[in-house]
Amino acid sequence: MTTNAPIAAEALAEAIPFDFESLELSVKPSSEWSIRSLDRLERGYITSWLELVLPEKSYAAILDADLKPEAISRLVVAVQRAAGVRGN
Numbered sequence: 383m384t385t386n387a388p389i390a391a392e393a394l395a396e397a398i399p400f401d402f403e404s405l406e407l408s409v410k411p412s413s414e415w416s417i418r419s420l421d422r423l424e425r426g427y428i429t430s431w432l433e434l435v436l437p438e439k440s441y442a443a444i445l446d447a448d449l450k451p452e453a454i455s456r457l458v459v460a461v462q463r464a465a466g467v468r469g470n
Contacts (some may be wrong), residue, residue, distance in 0.1 A: 385391045397437050400464035401456055405447055407440040430456060435461065 397408035419434035433441050449457065462468060 397440075398464050400460060402460045403447075403453065405443050407443060408437055408438065409440070409461050409464050410435050412467050418451070428454060432457070435465070 394463055399406065399408045402409070415435055419431055422428075422431040422434060432444065436444070444457065
């Protein structure tokens with residue numbers, strides 16, 4: 383069972399599904415994010431951060447989509463919204 387409610391997903395430790403520009407992706411609940419993933423985000427290593435917070439299948443999907451830089455910026459916002467966190 384998967385849920386799109388961040389609070390419920392955190393309680394169940396389940397990935398949160400979301401759509402991004404016709405890609406069906408999911409993000410790990412923010413309670414499962416490691417200090418390493420937060421460090422990568424703070425340092426601006428976005429692809430490393432995405433690799434750590436997206437399940438393997440979702441990360442492979444964005445690699446296959448060969449997103450351009452402006453799409454990656456939108457993806458970061460979409461991931462944060464799906465996870466129920468706000469970024470800078």
